[in-house]
Each structure stands twice: as C-alpha cells, then as structure tokens.
Amino acid sequence: MMKNMILLIVGGALINNVVLNQFLGICSFLGVSREMKASASLGGAVIFVMTVASAVTSLLYNYVLAPLGIDYMKTIVFILIIAALVQIVEMFLKKKSPAIYQALGIFLPLITTNCAVLGVTLTNVQNEYGFLESVLAGFGTALGFTLAIVLLASIRERINEKDIPAPLRGAPIVLIAAALMSIAFMGFSGLSF
C-alpha cells in the first residue's frame, strides 16, 4: 500500500512527467517560465488546484456520474468543475489568506485553461483510480509540473545572458532547452521499485 502510494507520486512527478513526457500544460510551461519567482508561484497554484480538482472530480465521477450511467458527460462536467473550483479557491484565498493570494492569486485564472489539470482528472478516470489514488496522482503530477517549470525558468535566466545565433533566439532556444530536459527526464523511466 505504502509502496503504491510512493510510486504514484514519484511516477507522476518524474517518470511520467506531465510536461516533458505527456506535453500537457505547454502553454504556461513556455509562457510563464521567464523568471524563477513567477514560475514557482504558478507551480504552487497548480499543486493546489490540481490536488483539489483530482479529489473533487474523483468523488463526483465515482459517486454521481458512474452510478447514473452518464460517464460520457465527464469532459463537460470536469471542465466546469475546474473553472468553478478555481473561482472558489481564488475567492477563498482572497478573504482568508491575503498573503497566499498575493503570491498565487494572479495565476489562478490562468489555470482554468491549463490542459494539465483537465488532463490529470481524465487520466485518473481512465486508470480507474479510487479517491486516495486520484489525490496522490494529482499531487504527484502537479509536483512534476512545478519541478519542470522551475528548472526551465532557471535555465532561461541563464540563457538570457548568452550570445545565441539570431534565428534561434526566443522560442527555438527555449524549446531546445526543453528537449534537453526531456532527454534528461527520460533517464527516470529506468527507475523501478
């Protein structure tokens, strides 16, 4: 049991990295990785939303959608749940914890269209995970996202100071950096327990 739980988190974060291996959340991965500080804040917000979204959608799917036989509605229901959840989280943080809101708040609306969140909830359903497994998988995946985006941001802060051939400036060099990171992360697929 314990081993399975660790495997879910490590698997989500390293072996099956959501950005570098499954290409989910590329928009924000490339868009908000210019500075380390911003990317760490986005990572924090994603960890929060993804874990809560996994929990809520798992309960909803297993106890409402599946028993009623309307599991084909999952895409519509999940995207609405995520959008609503992000709104609620934003309002809650604004009222209860202004400090965290200051750090994360501005990134929360962006997360609604982050395909990694919808992706992980749909993967949980596809893999027939129970409640605890879903939450752990969501947490692990979000951890992987944060790791990838913080690493890319720190690489980009260094790239900015280098003399890069003109055609490669901007997006291409960032994509090449991402490719090298992806190669490095492929090494984790050899991990076994």
Add this chain to the structure above:
Amino acid sequence: MNKYIERLYNGIIKENPTLILMLGMCPTLAVSTRAMNGIGMGLSTTAVLILSNIVISMLRKIIPDQVRLPAYIVIVASLVTVTELLIEAYLPSLYSALGIYIPLIVVNCIILGRAEAYANKNTVMLSAMDGLGMGIGFTVALTLAGMLRELLGNGTLFGLQVFPESWEPVGIFVQPPGAFLVIALFIAIMNAIGIKTRQRQLVESDGCDMGCAGCAMASECRKAEKKLPSDTAEGGPEL
C-alpha cells in the same frame, strides 16, 4: 479577393495557428509522432472548430457578455464529446492512438481564441470559413511535424517504408524530446528566412509570451505579467 477565400488564406498561411500564432502547442507536440496521427488530430480539431464557430456565431447576440467564456466552454465541450464518441465508434484505431488528447481539444487555445477573436463578431458563414481555414492550417502544421518525425524517427512515411532497411532510424525523434526539437527547428527556419511569428511581434507590442497570443485568457496573462515585481524583466533576448 473574395472575403470567404480570404478567410481560408488567412487561416492556412497568413495567421497559421500553430506556426505563426503559436497556439495549441500541446496537441502539436504530443500527437505528431506519426503523420497519420497528425492528420487525424488535425481533422478532429477542424470539425470541432467549424461547428463551434458556427454555433457561437449564431448565438453571438444571445449570450450575455459577462458569461460568454463559460458559455463558450460548455458549447465546445459538448461538441468535443460528440466528436469523441463518433471517433470511438467509427475509427477505433485513431481513438486509441490519440487517447486522452481527444477530450483535451476542449482546452485547445485555438478554439476559444477563434471564438473570442472572430466568431462572436462575424456572420455565420464567415465564421464557418474562418474555422475551416484555421483547421486546415492546424492540420497542415501537425502533418508536417508528424511527417518529419516519422521519417527521421522510424524511416517511414504514412506507414510506408521510405529509407532502406539498413538505415538506422534516429529513435529520439519519435520520443518526447524529438517533438520539442522539430518544433524548435520549424520556428528557427521561419526566423531565418524572415517570417515573423506572432510571438515576436507581441514582444514588441505588449510583452505577452508565446502560447497565449490571441488566447481567450491573454488579458489575464498580461495582468499577471504586469503585477509581477519585474526585477529581472528587462534586458536580454526575450521570448
């Protein structure tokens, strides 16, 4: 030029969603392992895009402005569910190849972006043509990426052997890193021959990064950028 033809030209060449606007990068990177997958994904997205443009254009005077984004998301999600069920029923091999990326068409920036930027201001016919043009442009870009990756990584093209058996394929190109490399190559070539991608123009105007250009959430994105304490924002070749 006829304004309907102009929409097609705009979508395929002038504002190609993937290569020029840099929207919808997730599916572009993920499903371009084979040329056939690229075509399948491109056509599925095209179908959703045309239908969502038509429906949103028809409802553009009915949907109140404040709730338009949730309304668009519901419309797109319904259309995607229909498409997913149809693919599952009639093209099971494509369904298993594309997997989770079919339901994820919902969060493809191209679709919400076109709804927001075009369909909610224009007539039904023009919106349909806009969807068709953008869809073909997306399909072309995906297929090109898929062909290059399949050729280098597998030695085949649309499943047919191109290189002789003795040629050792470069396996990395069908692995995840190959996707990043191929797209980086495309953009670098376009930079080298002087085609300006939208993302570069945007840096000059308002500083939003790639990916969210024209996306429905772009205004939030810019707000996020501006609110940041920008101690490292200045200087350096930026994205």
